[in-house]
Amino acid sequence: MIALSLAEIAAVVGGQTYDIPDPELQVTGPVVRDSREVESGSLFVAFVGERVDGHDYAEAVIEAGAAAVLASRPVGVPAVVVDDVQTALGALARHVVERLGATLVALTGSAGKTSTKDLIAQVLGSKAPTVFTPGSLNNEIGLPLTALSATEETKFLVLEMGARGIGHIRYLTELTPPRIGLVLNVGTAHIGEFGGREQIAQAKGELVESLPEDGAAILNADDPLVRAMASRTKARVILFGESGEADVRAENVRLTESGQPSFSLRTPSGCSDVTMRLYGEHHVSNALAAAAVAHELGMSADEIARALSEAGSLSRWRMEVTERPDGVTVVNDAYNANPESMRAALRALAAMGKGRRTWAVLGQMAELGDEALAEHDAVGRLAVRLNVGKLVAVGGREASWLQLGAYNEGSWGEESVHVSDAQAAVDLLRSELRPGDVVLVKASRSVGLERVALALLADGTEGEVSAR
Numbered sequence: 001m002i003a004l005s006l007a008e009i010a011a012v013v014g015g016q017t018y019d020i021p022d023p024e025l026q027v028t029g030p031v032v033r034d035s036r037e038v039e040s041g042s043l044f045v046a047f048v049g050e051r052v053d054g055h056d057y058a059e060a061v062i063e064a065g066a067a068a069v070l071a072s073r074p075v076g077v078p079a080v081v082v083d084d085v086q087t088a089l090g091a092l093a094r095h096v097v098e099r100l101g102a103t104l105v106a107l108t109g110s111a112g113k114t115s116t117k118d119l120i121a122q123v124l125g126s127k128a129p130t131v132f133t134p135g136s137l138n139n140e141i142g143l144p145l146t147a148l149s150a151t152e153e154t155k156f157l158v159l160e161m162g163a164r165g166i167g168h169i170r171y172l173t174e175l176t177p178p179r180i181g182l183v184l185n186v187g188t189a190h191i192g193e194f195g196g197r198e199q200i201a202q203a204k205g206e207l208v209e210s211l212p213e214d215g216a217a218i219l220n221a222d223d224p225l226v227r228a229m230a231s232r233t234k235a236r237v238i239l240f241g242e243s244g245e246a247d248v249r250a251e252n253v254r255l256t257e258s259g260q261p262s263f264s265l266r267t268p269s270g271c272s273d274v275t276m277r278l279y280g281e282h283h284v285s286n287a288l289a290a291a292a293v294a295h296e297l298g299m300s301a302d303e304i305a306r307a308l309s310e311a312g313s314l315s316r317w318r319m320e321v322t323e324r325p326d327g328v329t330v331v332n333d334a335y336n337a338n339p340e341s342m343r344a345a346l347r348a349l350a351a352m353g354k355g356r357r358t359w360a361v362l363g364q365m366a367e368l369g370d371e372a373l374a375e376h377d378a379v380g381r382l383a384v385r386l387n388v389g390k391l392v393a394v395g396g397r398e399a400s401w402l403q404l405g406a407y408n409e410g411s412w413g414e415e416s417v418h419v420s421d422a423q424a425a426v427d428l429l430r431s432e433l434r435p436g437d438v439v440l441v442k443a444s445r446s447v448g449l450e451r452v453a454l455a456l457l458a459d460g461t462e463g464e465v466s467a468r
Contacts, residue, residue: 001043001148002096003028006068006080009043012095013070013088015080020068025078027067031092031148033141040065045089046072047141086140090175093144097176102131102154104176105293108161108169108204109184109226111340112286113138115278116184117160118314119290123307127299128155135315136335138162140171147176156297163203164193173210180296181207181235182218182289186225187340192369201225211235218292220285221246240292241285248292250284259352261287265305267295272305277312279319279331280348282341317450319348322457327435329356332453333442337365339375342442343382349440350386356436357389361425361452363443364398373401380405380416389437391416394425395447422448426455 007023010016017023029041035057038044044061046054046069058075062068068078070092072085082088097104105124107117114136121132131150133142138160150157159176163169186201194200208217208229217233220226221241230237240248250263251271261284262275276283287308294304313319317335324330329352333345342365349358360383368375380402383391391411393403399418406416419425429439429452439456443449 001027001029001031001150002100002152004096006078009068009070009092010080013080013082013091015070015082015088018074018079018081019076020078025067029065029067031070031089031145033145035061035064038064038066042066043068043070045070045085045145046075047085048072089144089148090140093147093175094177096150097147097157100150100152100154100157102150102157103180103297104157104159104178105180105182106159106161106173106176106178106207107182107184107289108163108207109182109220110187110200110204111338111344112184112282113160113162114315114335115283115313115318116182116286116289117158119283119286119308119311120182120293121158121314122311123290123294123299123304124156124158124297126307126310127294127297127303129153130156130158132158133160136160136162140168140175143172144175161207163206166194166199166203167206169203169206170210173207177210177212178207179212179215180218180293181211181215181233182293183207183220183226183229184285184289185220185223185340188338188368188371188375191371192367195369197225201229205229205232208233208235216296218289218296220289221249222285238292238296240288242288246288248288248295250288253281253284255281255351257354259348263287265291265301265308267291267301267304269295270301272301274305274308276308277310279321279352280344281351282344282348317453319345320453321352324457327437328433328456329438330453330456331438331440332450332457333440334448334450334453336445337363337442338444339365339368339379342379345440345442346379346382346386346388349388349438353389353438356438357434358387359390359392359429359433359437359439360388361392361394361429361439361441361449362399362402363394363447363449364396366444366446372398376401377405377408380407380411381409383416384409384411390414392425392428393418394422394443394449394452395420422451422455425449425452429456 221239
């Protein structure tokens with residue numbers, strides 16, 4: 001964070017200082033909520049959770065080098081005390097963002113947010129110092145913490161924005177007002193909470209509504225609900241996609257033998273060829289979104305293509321491809337799942353597995369509400385249509401729907417099975433995997449199927465799956 005005195009922080013957040021011998025003492029380190037991340041000069045934010053109260057760690061973080069605690073009550077050590085810690089954190093983030101003057105890029109969508117954010121960060125980072133959301137910390141706490149990690153050298157600030165209801169993104173844009181807003185897609189992730197795709201579109205579109213007249217709204221030309229958001233913004237609209245009407249588009253899309261996308265990138269300022277290190281054709285759309293942002297910020301087609309071709313995955317358990325010494329390839333995409341990302345991962349598996357035996361180890365997609373049965377059934381059926389060698393459905397009722405969909409599509413005998421838990425899946429795979437097989441592991445975060453992938457990659461062929 002930029003250096004701020006405790007007196008200045010108190011004024012910004014409307015708080016009072018307690019037990020501070022020198023109000024001009026400066027916060028020079030990162031703003032953190034985890035006591036294990038404290039560094040010299042940090043500001044520790046004391047949240048009260050269901051099981052842990054950050055105030056209990058106040059003395060320890062000061063001993064570890066923190067300058068002060070942002071708290072909701074006096075804690076006996078240097079602190080700025082406020083009525084509401086979350087509100088104060090947001091106010092501090094807005095103050096820092098406005099003072100820095102970095103170009104703020106915000107993105108949202110039902111699927112692909114984190115992968116696209118990572119691509120944007122790497123492309124822009126090849127041009128100038130860039131700060132971006134780590135992992136999927138895209139809510140009302142993670143977003144301001146990311147913004148506060150920017151420094152005077154930061155040129156670009158790339159923020160992922162998530163939503164679980166109407167008004168959530170509007171709130172986030174008030175904390176960190178973007179100049180460039182990117183909407184990737186409107187799918188069925190969290191549809192059980194929103195109530196329908198139209199409501200999801202309403203929520204995602206709050207991002208473009210927040211943009212200034214001199215800003216840019218970057219919209220997916222291939223998604224009708226996203227494209228319709230053009231009428232909801234004062235900003236200039238830039239379209240990306242494979243549509244011929246897109247300003248930034250892909251032509252001659254193809255996959256390499258290993259399943260990596262290759263295409264010709266066409267922008268208003270020129271065209272250049274891209275071959276990505278990532279796996280799966282779905283990354284073409286993500287790459288085009290990143291290219292549209294980079295073009296808006298002055299990068300040439302050649303610069304963008306080079307950066308996209310060099311970019312890797314920055315966030316764990318998202319299409320992580322690892323080949324074991326025995327030739328088995330494990331694709332760990334277990335961080336999260338929704339119907340759109342499930343379909344994309346299965347298509348990537350099919351592309352990677354040409355001439356090889358493929359396994360899809362899949363679990364529940366959460367928060368689908370009344371659509372859960374139909375969506376799990378459809379994913380199971382798609383696995384069969386893509387000629388996936390074997391479907392292993394892991395878990396309870398929703399997993400059984402995956403297996404039932406595959407069975408009804410024609411996957412009989414041992415081509416699709418339903419197992420109770422991660423350990424059962426590992427035991428099955430260890431007994432049946434052969435050199436050259438490709439294994440995809442994917443489910444919603446709550447299922448914890450990364451344990452399957454990690455067990456398969458662990459040394460040896462025996463042992464229990466470690467608890468999360």
